[in-house]
Amino acid sequence: MGHERFGLFIWVWSVLCLVCLSSGFNPTDNYLIDCGSSTNTTVGGRVFMGDNLASKYLSSSQSVLASTSKSDPSTDYSTLYQTARILTSVSKFTFPIGRKGRHWIRLYFYPFVYTSYNMNLANFAVSTQNHVLLSNFSVTTDVVKEFSVNLTSDKLVLTFTPSDNSFAFLNALEVVSVPDELIIDDATRLSTNQNFLGLLWQALETVYRVNMGGPMISFENDTLGRTWVPDQSYLVQKNLATNVSNIEAVKYPQDGATPDTAPKTVYGTCTRMNSEGDPNSNFNITWEFDVDPGFQYLVRFHFCDIVSKSLNQLYFNLYIGYVIACQPVDLSVLATNQLAVALYMDYVVASNTNNKLRVSVGPSPLHGTYPDAILNGLEIMKMNNSDGSLSGLGSVASDSSAKKKVGVIVGVSIAAAFAVVLAAFLFVCNRRRRLARQGLSKTWIPLSINGGNSHTMGSKYSNVTTASINSNLGYRFPFVAVQEATNNFDESWVIGIGGFGKVYKGVLNDGTVAVKRGNPKSQQGLAEFRTEIEMLSQFRHRHLVSLIGYCDERNEMILIYEYMENGTLKSHLYGSGLPSLSWKQRLEICIGAARGLHYLHTGYAKAVIHRDVKSANILLDENLMAKVADFGLSKTGPEIDQTHVSTAVKGSFGYLDPEYFRRQQLTEKSDVYSFGVVLFEILCARPVIDPTLPREMVNLAEWAMKWQKKGQLEQIIDPALVGKIRPDSLRKFGETAEKCLADFGVDRPSMGDVLWNLEYAFQLEEAVIQGDPDENSTNMIGELSPQVNNFGQHDDRSVSTTPFEVSSVDDLSGVSMSKVFSQLVKSEGR
Ligand SMILES: *[C@@H]1O[C@H](CO)[C@@H](O)[C@H](O)[C@H]1NC(C)=O
Ligand SMILES: *[C@@H]1O[C@H](CO)[C@@H](O)[C@H](O)[C@H]1NC(C)=O
Ligand SMILES: *[C@@H]1O[C@H](CO)[C@@H](O)[C@H](O)[C@H]1NC(C)=O
Ligand SMILES: *[C@@H]1O[C@H](CO)[C@@H](O)[C@H](O)[C@H]1NC(C)=O
Ligand SMILES: *[C@@H]1O[C@H](CO)[C@@H](O)[C@H](O)[C@H]1NC(C)=O
Numbered sequence: 146m147g148h149e150r151f152g153l154f155i156w157v158w159s160v161l162c163l164v165c166l167s168s169g170f171n172p173t174d175n176y177l178i179d180c181g182s183s184t185n186t187t188v189g190g191r192v193f194m195g196d197n198l199a200s201k202y203l204s205s206s207q208s209v210l211a212s213t214s215k216s217d218p219s220t221d222y223s224t225l226y227q228t229a230r231i232l233t234s235v236s237k238f239t240f241p242i243g244r245k246g247r248h249w250i251r252l253y254f255y256p257f258v259y260t261s262y263n264m265n266l267a268n269f270a271v272s273t274q275n276h277v278l279l280s281n282f283s284v285t286t287d288v289v290k291e292f293s294v295n296l297t298s299d300k301l302v303l304t305f306t307p308s309d310n311s312f313a314f315l316n317a318l319e320v321v322s323v324p325d326e327l328i329i330d331d332a333t334r335l336s337t338n339q340n341f342l343g344l345l346w347q348a349l350e351t352v353y354r355v356n357m358g359g360p361m362i363s364f365e366n367d368t369l370g371r372t373w374v375p376d377q378s379y380l381v382q383k384n385l386a387t388n389v390s391n392i393e394a395v396k397y398p399q400d401g402a403t404p405d406t407a408p409k410t411v412y413g414t415c416t417r418m419n420s421e422g423d424p425n426s427n428f429n430i431t432w433e434f435d436v437d438p439g440f441q442y443l444v445r446f447h448f449c450d451i452v453s454k455s456l457n458q459l460y461f462n463l464y465i466g467y468v469i470a471c472q473p474v475d476l477s478v479l480a481t482n483q484l485a486v487a488l489y490m491d492y493v494v495a496s497n498t499n500n501k502l503r504v505s506v507g508p509s510p511l512h513g514t515y516p517d518a519i520l521n522g523l524e525i526m527k528m529n530n531s532d533g534s535l536s537g538l539g540s541v542a543s544d545s546s547a548k549k550k551v552g553v554i555v556g557v558s559i560a561a562a563f564a565v566v567l568a569a570f571l572f573v574c575n576r577r578r579r580l581a582r583q584g585l586s587k588t589w590i591p592l593s594i595n596g597g598n599s600h601t602m603g604s605k606y607s608n609v610t611t612a613s614i615n616s617n618l619g620y621r622f623p624f625v626a627v628q629e630a631t632n633n634f635d636e637s638w639v640i641g642i643g644g645f646g647k648v649y650k651g652v653l654n655d656g657t658v659a660v661k662r663g664n665p666k667s668q669q670g671l672a673e674f675r676t677e678i679e680m681l682s683q684f685r686h687r688h689l690v691s692l693i694g695y696c697d698e699r700n701e702m703i704l705i706y707e708y709m710e711n712g713t714l715k716s717h718l719y720g721s722g723l724p725s726l727s728w729k730q731r732l733e734i735c736i737g738a739a740r741g742l743h744y745l746h747t748g749y750a751k752a753v754i755h756r757d758v759k760s761a762n763i764l765l766d767e768n769l770m771a772k773v774a775d776f777g778l779s780k781t782g783p784e785i786d787q788t789h790v791s792t793a794v795k796g797s798f799g800y801l802d803p804e805y806f807r808r809q810q811l812t813e814k815s816d817v818y819s820f821g822v823v824l825f826e827i828l829c830a831r832p833v834i835d836p837t838l839p840r841e842m843v844n845l846a847e848w849a850m851k852w853q854k855k856g857q858l859e860q861i862i863d864p865a866l867v868g869k870i871r872p873d874s875l876r877k878f879g880e881t882a883e884k885c886l887a888d889f890g891v892d893r894p895s896m897g898d899v900l901w902n903l904e905y906a907f908q909l910e911e912a913v914i915q916g917d918p919d920e921n922s923t924n925m926i927g928e929l930s931p932q933v934n935n936f937g938q939h940d941d942r943s944v945s946t947t948p949f950e951v952s953s954v955d956d957l958s959g960v961s962m963s964k965v966f967s968q969l970v971k972s973e974g975r
């Protein structure tokens with residue numbers, strides 16, 4: 146189980162290649178034969194043995210050694226092309242295999258006329274024991290065919306079969322071990338009925354191997370003897386693209402891509418969007434390749450951010466055909482916050498009826514980023530069909546036997562295929578992020594390129610998936626699957642209890658998830674449930690918790706999220722006995738959460754207001770990276786012509802914007818207020834409302850502001866931090882929180898300003914900034930651009946402190962108080 150839920154077809158795996166650094170790969174099996182030649186031939190430092198020595202591998206009743214003096218000196222292999230072996234009957238090359246696993250089989254063809262044999266007219270088939278490599282094959286120009294086949298027996302038999310009345314020929318031949326890491330598949334992630342899709346079993350034919358934005362890389366300059374061709378001739382519109390080169394900058398990660406994946410000369414050049422300095426540029430760069438319809442293709446993208454000056458500048462979308470493969474590609478994150486790190490991503494593109502395969506990169510609509518997109522390298526590999534064939538001949542597609550093997554496979558309509566694919570991406574982007582930490586993730590999914598014809602999607606639950614299409618929301622899980630994942634909602638698996646319901650840990654094959662199960666009876670809950678799915682389906686950001694799916698069967702309201710290893714921020718601040726966080730960790734968490742909120746406020750055409758910002762809604766992953774969660778109360782923010790959104794006051798005690806409470810006017814600045822409270826909470830490590838304390842201390846916001854205004858904030862900070870914060874950093878932080886808590890929204894900074902100031906506080910802590918700290922600390926927040934909001938007269942300031950008398954409750958801040966408020970504030974509207 147597990148994979149099926151995500152629309153199958155998705156595997157992600159990490160490469161464990163700690164040892165194989167650039168030492169160079171030494172192939173165990175290395176048969177290089179210069180067919181027809183009586184002497185050895187050295188090409189690019191590799192010795193191709195003469196045919197006289199190779200004859201022990203060949204069994205053929207009839208063959209002819211041919212030679213020409215006219216081989217084209219412009220090809221790299223001209224010496225190999227001077228001779229050939231002509232095979233006029235079925236002939237077999239048999240090679241002992243020293244190390245099982247993937248091997249390259251490279252066949253070199255250069256047709257010429259020798260006595261009565263015109264090789265341009267030759268027609269034949271080539272196969273291994275398990276796969277047809279070529280059939281009905283003819284060539285009229287020089288060609289190298291490269292296959293990669295996983296050899297599982299101790300010998301390889303390569304059979305050449307001439308067509309009726311014709312013959313076969315060959316100029317040179319290679320059978321060479323491939324490093325295991327090059328094409329891998331994490332078999333442990335595959336459930337039994339999915340193995341048929343495992344790449345391990347696939348024979349591949351390299352159909353394109355392209356170096357974007359750079360010259361041809363010949364086999365001599367590639368550790369594995371591959372040739373990379375320039376991308377110019379595949380660009381649909383050359384004028385939209387420009388070249389960038391910075392080969393020295395390229396770094397290989399600890400694990401993941403190696404020089405064997407692709408050389409630096411590939412990663413160090415790219416084709417980039419030619420936006421000509423126009424920040425409104427909006428176009429894709431597209432490459433188009435001819436492919437054989439009816440086959441699946443493994444498409445490998447090579448990326449390396451050699452264009453950015455700093456991290457988090459480059460976000461772009463990646464398309465295969467007309468379908469989004471990943472949005473946004475965030476190389477800073479994939480490269481674990483380094484620039485110029487070599488990365489690759491694998492996708493499997495489902496077979497289609499189209500004979501063109503298009504690949505595009507284009508700008509991401511992520512707010513505030515300059516339109517830019519790059520691609521460094523691309524490999525397109527044809528996968529064998531269900532008959533084990535890589536050739537158009539033989540039977541293609543529509544194979545009922547294979548379908549049975551996979552269990553239920555559903556032919557889905559255009560729309561369905563599309564939605565399933567999108568659902569798959571949702572998960573993939575999520576997974577990729579998780580794996581990026583480990584150095585590299587590889588992901589593959591078959592895409593329907595043209596989305597047209599009936600498309601096979603293998604999944605036990607495909608039928609369920611298709612049911613959710615009209616809602617266009619997220620991935621819908623069957624209830625039984627959720628039950629199974631949570632051990633039937635085992636109470637001992639509960640990891641949290643919120644206003645909405647209980648949160649369980651869930652285990653899917655792919656990993657752990659968090660399962661939030663709402664109380665089915667609450668109408669209010671239903672609205673929040675829908676909001677949450679809608680919001681999270683729209684927003685993808687590394688500082689927002691990702692939704693993996695949902696379940697609404699049987700009146701259930703279940704949301705399935707990525708699992709956040711370290712739980713809530715709140716639990717790390719007080720009350721749980723967890724070790725206390727360092728100041729830097731806290732600042733990083735603040736910055737992460739601020740990024741998430743900033744994105745919500747600005748990342749979309751319409752601002753989204755979270756409305757329930759609190760430490761219990763900021764979750765931490767295993768690296769303590771912060772992600773904002775719980776979008777149940779979110780609302781789309783003010784329209785241009787509207788200054789506020791009127792709605793029943795909702796939110797959590799202690800965090801609530803007093804202005805919002807007074808006026809029921811909702812703007813982004815309400816989130817800023819709540820975030821300011823969170824900042825003080827992080828600094829002081831105490832509940833925002835603590836009724837057990839003396840009256841003036843009950844409300845943290847009020848209490849902290851008092852000390853901040855006196856300039857003595859250090860008096861009330863978390864004892865664990867005393868003496869451990871640089872005064873400048875603390876001052877900056879205190880000022881930022883203070884600004885957030887301004888009585889009136891107009892006086893508060895935007896989330897962007899807050900983010901900026903927190904980053905500044907972080908730098909001050911790192912002491913990377915020299916100069917006069919006083920000057921620094923006044924410049925930052927001072928000039929806030931006035932907002933559109935015009936809230937009229939500023940009366941009623943007294944209300945801005947403790948809005949409620951709280952008596953017998955320990956800590957209300959953890960609970961969404963929607964119910965309480967709807968009683969206090971008389972239902973919806975004003
Ligand atoms: C040709 O190459 C083979 C191995 O590839 C080697 O054993 C042989 O000595 C070479 N012959 C000559 C003449 O160099
Ligand atoms: C073999 O290929 C040729 C074109 O290269 C095509 O015309 C012919 O129909 C093919 N034969 C078969 C049996 O498919
Ligand atoms: C080759 O296939 C076998 C299974 O037959 C698998 O165990 C092995 O990992 C594969 N090797 C590679 C390099 O794909
Ligand atoms: C290999 O690379 C070097 C330097 O990058 C270059 O001078 C040489 O011409 C290349 N060789 C081939 C065959 O392209
Ligand atoms: C990019 O590089 C290729 C080959 O290196 C060259 O043909 C092409 O003209 C270059 N394009 C631009 C826009 O400079």
Ligand SMILES: *[C@@H]1O[C@H](CO)[C@@H](O)[C@H](O)[C@H]1NC(C)=O
Nearest residue numbers: 427428429464466467505507
């Ligand atoms: C980029 O290509 C995709 C897929 O073809 C398309 O949906 C999208 O609108 C294109 N974007 C631009 C800016 O042309």
Ligand SMILES: *[C@@H]1O[C@H](CO)[C@@H](O)[C@H](O)[C@H]1NC(C)=O
Nearest residue numbers: 275341346347529530531533
């Ligand atoms: C490719 O061939 C293998 C047999 O070597 C087979 O198991 C696999 O299912 C084939 N792939 C597809 C996509 O049918």
